[in-house]
Amino acid sequence: xxxxxxxxxxxxxxxxxxxxxxxxxxxxxxxxxxxxxxxxxxxxxxxxxxxxxxxxxxxxxxxxxxxxxxxxxxxxxxx
Numbered sequence: 001x002x003x004x005x006x007x008x009x010x011x012x013x014x015x016x017x018x019x020x021x022x023x024x025x026x027x028x029x030x031x032x033x034x035x036x037x038x039x040x041x042x043x044x045x046x047x048x049x050x051x052x053x054x055x056x057x058x059x060x061x062x063x064x065x066x067x068x069x070x071x072x073x074x075x076x077x078x079x
Contacts, residue, residue: 019060026052 016022030049034041041049 019056019063023053023056023060026056 017025026049030041033045
């Protein structure tokens with residue numbers, strides 16, 4: 001028996017939005033959640049958001065490392 005399969009498999013991967021857009025969405029989500037909870041987030045949730053923001057900023061800085069030679073990064077987490 002001889003089998004011949006001529007089938008092309010196409011896998012498309014969706015690219016994530018730019019880091020700036022993801023960070024903006026995260027910050028807007030934090031603001032909305034804070035408004036819904038009366039202006040306060042519990043400590044664990046706040047730390048989780050800050051960690052996510054720091055990871056996004058680290059990714060951005062890695063992607064644009066050559067731009068920062070001798071300069072400070074443009075995006076920073078302020079607490």
